[in-house]
Amino acid sequence: MSHAPPSHSPADLTLDHVAIATPDLNEGSLPYLALGLIPEGPDEDVGSQGVRVRAFWAGQTLIELLAPTREDSPIATFLARRGPGLHHTAYRVADLDTEMARLRGLGARFLQDAPTPGRAGTRVAFLHPKWGAGTLIELVEHPAHPAAE
Ligand SMILES: CC[C@H](C(=O)O)C(=O)SCCNC(=O)CCNC(=O)[C@H](O)C(C)(C)COP(=O)(O)OP(=O)(O)OC[C@H]1O[C@@H](n2cnc3c(N)ncnc32)[C@H](O)[C@@H]1OP(=O)(O)O
Ligand SMILES: [Co+2]
Numbered sequence: 001m002s003h004a005p006p007s008h009s010p011a012d013l014t015l016d017h018v019a020i021a022t023p024d025l026n027e028g029s030l031p032y033l034a035l036g037l038i039p040e041g042p043d044e045d046v047g048s049q050g051v052r053v054r055a056f057w058a059g060q061t062l063i064e065l066l067a068p069t070r071e072d073s074p075i076a077t078f079l080a081r082r083g084p085g086l087h088h089t090a091y092r093v094a095d096l097d098t099e100m101a102r103l104r105g106l107g108a109r110f111l112q113d114a115p116t117p118g119r120a121g122t123r124v125a126f127l128h129p130k131w132g133a134g135t136l137i138e139l140v141e142h143p144a145h146p147a148a149e
Contacts, residue, residue: 013093014060014061016142018089021078037056039055046117049116055119092141100139107131
C-alpha cells in the first residue's frame with residue numbers, strides 16, 4: 001500500500017536540489033529548457049568550489065547544473081572520471097550546525113569540518129559518498145525553511 005507524501009518529511013527535510021555535472025552550462029541546459037524548466041536566476045560563480053552554477057526550478061526543487069571553472073574543481077575531477085551526469089542530491093535544513101552534530105552522532109562522515117559557502121549565499125556541507133550509500137549528499141541551510149517559520 002503506497003503512502004501519500006507527508007506535508008514535510010519526519011525530519012522536516014525537503015529536497016533542495018539535484019545537481020548535474022556538465023562541461024558546458026549551455027549544452028547541459030538543453031534538456032531542461034526543452035522540458036520547459038525556468039532558470040532560477042543568473043549563472044553564479046562559486047570560487048570556493050571552482051564551479052559556475054546555473055539553476056532551474058522544477059516545482060519547489062532546483063536542478064543545479066555545475067560546470068568547472070578550474071582544473072582542480074571537484075566537478076573537473078568528476079567529469080574526468082565519470083563524464084557528465086548526476087553529481088549529488090541536496091536537502092534543506094533549518095539549522096546546519098545542529099543537523100551536522102545530530103548526524104555525526106549517528107556516525108555520519110562529513111567532507112568538511114564546518115559549513116562552506118554554497119550557491120546564493122547559502123551555507124552547505126557535504127557527506128561522504130561512502131556514507132551516502134554511493135550518493136554524494138549535501139545539506140543546505142535555509143533559514144527560511146518552513147520549520148523555522
Ligand atoms: C556552488 C556550490 C554548490 C551548492 O549546492 O551550493 C555545490 O553543490 S558545489 C558541488 C561541487 N563540490 C563538491 O562536490 C564538494 C564535495 N565533493 C568532494 O569533496 C569530492 O568531490 C569527493 C570527496 C566527494 C570525491 O572526490 P574524489 O573523486 O577526488 O575522491 P575519491 O576519488 O577518493 O572518491 C571517493 C569515492 O567517492 C566516489 N565519488 C566521487 N564523487 C562522487 C559523487 N559525486 N557521487 C558518488 N560517488 C562519488 C568515488 O568514485 C570513490 O569511490 P570508489 O568506490 O573508491 O571509486
Ligand atoms: Co549542490
